[in-house]
Amino acid sequence: MLSMTNISKVFQTDEIQTHALRDFSLQVNEGDFVSVTGPSGSGKTTFLNIAGLLETFTSGSFLLDDINVSGLNDKQRSRFRNEKIGFIFQSFNLIPDLNLFDNVDVPLRYLGLKGKERKERIEHHLDMVGLASRMKHLPSQLSGGQQQRVAIARALATHPRFLLADEPTGNLDTHMAQSVMSLLEDINTKGTTIIMVTHDNELAKRASRKIQIKDGRVSELDKVIDHDIDVSPQAIA
Amino acid sequence: MFFYYLRMAKISMVKHWGLSLLMILAIGLGIGAAMTTITVNYMMSANPIPHKSNQLFNVQLDSWDVNEPYFDDGRPPAQLTYRDAMALMDARKAMRQTVQSQANAVIEPEGDDSIPFQVSARANSADFFTMFDVPFIYGGPWTRQADESKEQVVVINSEINQRVFGGENSVGQTLKIAGFYYKVVGVIDYWNPLPRFYDISTGAFNETEEIFVPFSMIAEEKINRSGNTNCWKPSGDGFEAFLNSECVWTQFWVELPDNQAWQEYNDFLTAYVQQQKAIGRFERPLNNRLLNVMQWLESMEVVEDDAVMMMAMSLMFLLVCLLNTVGLLLAKFLGKSGEIGIRQALGASRRDLFYQYLVESGCIGVAGGLLGLLFAYLGLQGIDSLYGEMTRGLTELDATLVLSAIALAILSSLAAGLYPTWQASKVQPSQQLKSQ
Amino acid sequence: MNEIALIFRALLRNKVGAILISLQIALTLTIMVNAVFMMQERHAQMQRPSGLDEANLFYLSNTIFATDYNQEVALRDDLELLRNTPGVVDAIQINAIPLSGGGWSMGLQTEPGENQSSAGVAVYMVDDHAIHTLGLELLSGENFAETDIQWRESGTTRWPAKTIVTQAMAKELYPDDWQSALGKTVYISQTQPIQIIGIVRALQAPWNGWNGVERSMLVPYQMETSNSRYMIRTEPGRRDELMPIIEKALAQSNKGRIIRGLRTMEETRERSYRGHNAVNKILTTVVFTLTLITGFGIVGLAMFSINRRTKQIGTRRALGASRSQIMGYFLIENLMITTLGVVIGSAGAIGLNIWLVNTFTLSPINPVLVVIGIACIYLVGLLAVLYPARKAANISPAIATRTA
Ligand SMILES: Nc1ncnc2c1ncn2[C@@H]1O[C@H](COP(=O)(O)OP(=O)(O)OP(=O)(O)O)[C@@H](O)[C@H]1O
Ligand SMILES: [Mg+2]
Numbered sequence A: 001m002l003s004m005t006n007i008s009k010v011f012q013t014d015e016i017q018t019h020a021l022r023d024f025s026l027q028v029n030e031g032d033f034v035s036v037t038g039p040s041g042s043g044k045t046t047f048l049n050i051a052g053l054l055e056t057f058t059s060g061s062f063l064l065d066d067i068n069v070s071g072l073n074d075k076q077r078s079r080f081r082n083e084k085i086g087f088i089f090q091s092f093n094l095i096p097d098l099n100l101f102d103n104v105d106v107p108l109r110y111l112g113l114k115g116k117e118r119k120e121r122i123e124h125h126l127d128m129v130g131l132a133s134r135m136k137h138l139p140s141q142l143s144g145g146q147q148q149r150v151a152i153a154r155a156l157a158t159h160p161r162f163l164l165a166d167e168p169t170g171n172l173d174t175h176m177a178q179s180v181m182s183l184l185e186d187i188n189t190k191g192t193t194i195i196m197v198t199h200d201n202e203l204a205k206r207a208s209r210k211i212q213i214k215d216g217r218v219s220e221l222d223k224v225i226d227h228d229i230d231v232s233p234q235a236i237a
Numbered sequence B: 001m002f003f004y005y006l007r008m009a010k011i012s013m014v015k016h017w018g019l020s021l022l023m024i025l026a027i028g029l030g031i032g033a034a035m036t037t038i039t040v041n042y043m044m045s046a047n048p049i050p051h052k053s054n055q056l057f058n059v060q061l062d063s064w065d066v067n068e069p070y071f072d073d074g075r076p077p078a079q080l081t082y083r084d085a086m087a088l089m090d091a092r093k094a095m096r097q098t099v100q101s102q103a104n105a106v107i108e109p110e111g112d113d114s115i116p117f118q119v120s121a122r123a124n125s126a127d128f129f130t131m132f133d134v135p136f137i138y139g140g141p142w143t144r145q146a147d148e149s150k151e152q153v154v155v156i157n158s159e160i161n162q163r164v165f166g167g168e169n170s171v172g173q174t175l176k177i178a179g180f181y182y183k184v185v186g187v188i189d190y191w192n193p194l195p196r197f198y199d200i201s202t203g204a205f206n207e208t209e210e211i212f213v214p215f216s217m218i219a220e221e222k223i224n225r226s227g228n229t230n231c232w233k234p235s236g237d238g239f240e241a242f243l244n245s246e247c248v249w250t251q252f253w254v255e256l257p258d259n260q261a262w263q264e265y266n267d268f269l270t271a272y273v274q275q276q277k278a279i280g281r282f283e284r285p286l287n288n289r290l291l292n293v294m295q296w297l298e299s300m301e302v303v304e305d306d307a308v309m310m311m312a313m314s315l316m317f318l319l320v321c322l323l324n325t326v327g328l329l330l331a332k333f334l335g336k337s338g339e340i341g342i343r344q345a346l347g348a349s350r351r352d353l354f355y356q357y358l359v360e361s362g363c364i365g366v367a368g369g370l371l372g373l374l375f376a377y378l379g380l381q382g383i384d385s386l387y388g389e390m391t392r393g394l395t396e397l398d399a400t401l402v403l404s405a406i407a408l409a410i411l412s413s414l415a416a417g418l419y420p421t422w423q424a425s426k427v428q429p430s431q432q433l434k435s436q
Numbered sequence C: 001m002n003e004i005a006l007i008f009r010a011l012l013r014n015k016v017g018a019i020l021i022s023l024q025i026a027l028t029l030t031i032m033v034n035a036v037f038m039m040q041e042r043h044a045q046m047q048r049p050s051g052l053d054e055a056n057l058f059y060l061s062n063t064i065f066a067t068d069y070n071q072e073v074a075l076r077d078d079l080e081l082l083r084n085t086p087g088v089v090d091a092i093q094i095n096a097i098p099l100s101g102g103g104w105s106m107g108l109q110t111e112p113g114e115n116q117s118s119a120g121v122a123v124y125m126v127d128d129h130a131i132h133t134l135g136l137e138l139l140s141g142e143n144f145a146e147t148d149i150q151w152r153e154s155g156t157t158r159w160p161a162k163t164i165v166t167q168a169m170a171k172e173l174y175p176d177d178w179q180s181a182l183g184k185t186v187y188i189s190q191t192q193p194i195q196i197i198g199i200v201r202a203l204q205a206p207w208n209g210w211n212g213v214e215r216s217m218l219v220p221y222q223m224e225t226s227n228s229r230y231m232i233r234t235e236p237g238r239r240d241e242l243m244p245i246i247e248k249a250l251a252q253s254n255k256g257r258i259i260r261g262l263r264t265m266e267e268t269r270e271r272s273y274r275g276h277n278a279v280n281k282i283l284t285t286v287v288f289t290l291t292l293i294t295g296f297g298i299v300g301l302a303m304f305s306i307n308r309r310t311k312q313i314g315t316r317r318a319l320g321a322s323r324s325q326i327m328g329y330f331l332i333e334n335l336m337i338t339t340l341g342v343v344i345g346s347a348g349a350i351g352l353n354i355w356l357v358n359t360f361t362l363s364p365i366n367p368v369l370v371v372i373g374i375a376c377i378y379l380v381g382l383l384a385v386l387y388p389a390r391k392a393a394n395i396s397p398a399i400a401t402r403t404a
Helices: A044-051 A074-084 A100-111 A115-128 A144-156 A174-189 A201-205 B002-015 B017-044 B082-091 B127-131 B144-148 B158-165 B239-243 B259-278 B293-299 B305-334 B337-345 B350-391 B399-425 B429-434 C002-013 C015-047 C071-084 C130-134 C167-173 C239-253 C265-272 C274-308 C310-318 C323-359 C367-393 C397-401
Strands: A002-012 A017-028 A033-037 A059-064 A085-088 A162-166 A193-197 A209-214 A217-220 B056-060 B096-108 B117-124 B136-139 B153-157 B174-177 B180-188 B211-214 B248-255 B289-292 C057-064 C088-094 C105-109 C119-126 C138-141 C150-152 C162-166 C185-188 C192-200 C216-223 C227-234 C257-264
Touching: A002 A044, A017 A044, A017 A059, A017 A217, A033 A044, A033 A174, A033 A201, A044 A059, A044 A162, A044 A193, A074 A085, A074 A100, A074 B337, A074 B350, A085 A144, A100 A115, A100 A144, A100 B337, A115 A144, A144 A174, A162 A174, A174 A193, B002 B017, B002 B350, B017 B305, B017 B350, B017 B399, B017 C274, B056 B259, B056 B293, B082 B096, B082 B248, B082 B259, B096 B127, B096 B211, B117 C257, B127 B248, B136 B158, B153 B158, B153 B174, B158 B180, B259 B289, B289 B293, B305 B337, B305 B350, B305 B399, B305 C015, B305 C274, B337 B350, B337 B399, B337 B429, B350 B399, B350 C274, C002 C015, C002 C323, C015 C274, C015 C323, C015 C367, C057 C071, C057 C239, C057 C265, C071 C088, C071 C227, C071 C239, C088 C119, C088 C130, C119 C130, C119 C167, C130 C227, C162 C167, C167 C192, C227 C239, C239 C257, C257 C265, C265 C274, C274 C310, C274 C323, C274 C367, C310 C323, C310 C397, C323 C367
Parallel strands: A033 A193, A033 A209, A085 A162, A162 A193, B117 B211, B153 B180, C119 C216, C150 C216, C162 C192
Antiparallel strands: A002 A017, A002 A059, A209 A217, B056 B248, B056 B289, B096 B117, B096 B174, B096 B248, B136 B180, B153 B211, B174 B180, C057 C227, C057 C257, C088 C227, C105 C119, C105 C185, C138 C192, C162 C216, C185 C192
16 A cells, blocks of 8 residues: 655755655555664655655655655645655654644644544544543643653544654654553554654564665665664654 | 645644745835825825816916015915006906915804804805815805905805804804904815815914905904015005005916916916016016816925935835845745755646736735735824825825725735746746755 | 854854845834934924914904994904003904915015016014014014004005015025115015115914924004904913913903904914824834834744754753853854944935925935934844843753753
């Protein structure tokens, strides 16, 4: 259902060109749980952004649900993201001015659901991540792990068929990381396709499929075990 | 979605209340100042008789000194000499015509204990009332015959009717004016054209007169004329000589139903001047004017310089306020680029975002507009108290003005919001999601 | 120096914001300078002396309606009554009131004839008590004698043989030496000779907007008119007390007329310049609010940019920048923006002035005013950015290690 062939992405800045992805080809099937590892700067986030239609690519072809993505305009792309894709970010990316309820509400609004249905879904998903009682709290009043759980609730509330997670556990302790991972496995067994970028080898192993990105190219890791995985946490931007 | 955006706007405005307040205040002050001065200008340049301003024409003839023009820019005198006005009156070449002059008189009511009082008066001919659509409560205008036979008749306004006759139908009663007895033929209702176009030589924004008597009363020396008199050549001694002099002091208006009538009347005026030239008058080049109401007000520059200048100032002031708002909105929206990135990732299209932030700009605009209305109201009150009765009737907000104030506020804040909104919706999601 | 280049480059990255404030500052300067200039002009006009003892003068209208009324006798009686009222210094009949807006003007010329150029002059018809009543200062020559006063019948076009003119009028007729006007015979109504027997320092015409407002003449006439005015000068401090007394006394002394329209000279001046006063108050308000808005705009934008850069500023502090360096950064940034605004604004101020000069009758602006305006703008900018800059300087370096 996700099929990338010979994708390349070049960032053109003032003087230098950065080849974030080159000749990148990948096939992901419905129900896969793919973990993505690779050294810092290898192009993992770039890949995820392109997969999530947040960014365009320079050349190659990308089919999502058999639809050629490069032909879509902004409106169609937003619709696609809204209906089919859920995002979880390393830095949570909750909207600071909105309380938890309203944060989860955001994608549902763009989905155009009725008020009652939205309310049900929000309550159900916040309940699922154990935060139903904190609905009126602002993100700044939560811990990092709790924020990440809200972000997951928000990503799942639209019932996406794709879940893209960029280091969802990067800012969490081991215990928290474990429980987030279990949550993702749970969702995967219910049929959601997941692509997760992580630096944690242990977590990566629990995925049904492992790939590694190096210098903008992909290599399947099912058999090969890589030795030089960079496990240092993301630098504080 | 609109209500969702409204709620989002509210959350955002409350969160950044200082900034929002500053923007609302800026727009409010700008709109308030602009509306205040626009109101005064609008009132000064209003059409005092909209339904027939294109059929009423002021007559100007250049009877002035051959050595220097009346106005520096060459416009002919604003008024006519008595003899020319009478000649045009006698010719009766227009559908309706009226000659007039301001006057004043003392009214002595009946009864021993009653106190005489002074009134403002207008001496005019019969057509005046029909031409200018003067509304009557009782009776009506006097007839052309009354003019010709120099009858002592009077039309009074409702205040004088109240004061002298207790507000009853006084048609047929007599009134002692300046020592002579006049028969009341009509009582007029409140009538207050602004500007008072029919005679701006004595103040375009003055009140209408309290009583109206036939123009012939001036020549009969039964009423005292007042108002503006301008002479370029000494007249001889005595009132008779004054009437025949080259002094200008009468206003002359005609009603002409269509273009053809205008053309004919204009030709008639030309012929009249040519004929006068033959007997040695009108030494200046032919310079007749036959302007309709609005052209006339325009050429007499009824809108005061101060008012125009203030309006220019206040529009610049509004511009500053808008620049202020653009800057603050831009800062605010760019401060939200993180949120914008997230919303895009969650499925908002650029158009959704554009709409959302436009609603927020619009909210600020509406709030600013309402505040602006309040400021405009206060501003007009302020102008009233600064100028006193000099701005009579010029400082009232009507529905058109209120609506245009709100429209101006929303339009200008949307204009101010457009660039920041557009910038906001252009945010690249992938950039924003990464750097937090 | 390096630092300044750095700030400049950072500014360039946020061009639009900087340009917006600059434009705002420019317009503020434009409006401010021109508004102050217009206020100054009006103020100067209002400062011109009328030549009268304004504080102790009032006047009233005497409207005659009775048909059997001997005006000559009545006037004599009235003036006698007025002049003998305790507290009254002197009183006259006069045809027009200075600064009131309504009056009579004629032309005077030094040579007789129809095609000679003449100078416009306001005419006051008065008797020999005028100088004393109005409180005029006779610079040279003499007052009218009682025998000079003539009875002017309504409708006459003849003029008396003598006149007293203001210094400004004398200058207008004899630009080289105004004193030489004394004793000269000039011509009124093109051909009638009239001799200048006295020159007074000042007496304003009825029209304050007329550029010849200082040019007036007194002629020795008492008028036959059904609508005349009496000007009355009282002892200092007794004006208000005497006004109703005199109104009543006159009204009772003769029932064939109405006494109305009592007004003090002070009120006349106030009414005459009410428009000027109003415009000045409005302009003051405009300039004041404008400066406030621009000031707060600068505060708002600076606060915002500081809030957004909190972490960056904290990091700089952590890396060793001192408080004053952080403050300096924002002050210099503000200085750059203000300078851009001032450059555009000075051009704008002069441009607007040129427009005003062309559209209305205004004189060109004094460049010193532009300089003062620029100084004010810099001051406002500095004051406005002070609070945000101090706030920025107080950001704790510890912020850097916290995740925002
Ligand atoms: N907006 C951009 N402009 C220029 N270069 C960029 C941009 N975004 C990413 N890059 C470059 O593209 C390359 C890949 O970046 P990417 O963010 O995908 O790395 P990553 O694998 O996610 O690394 P990390 O594990 O550190 O997050 C890097 O060399 C990066 O510098
Ligand atoms: Mg990354």
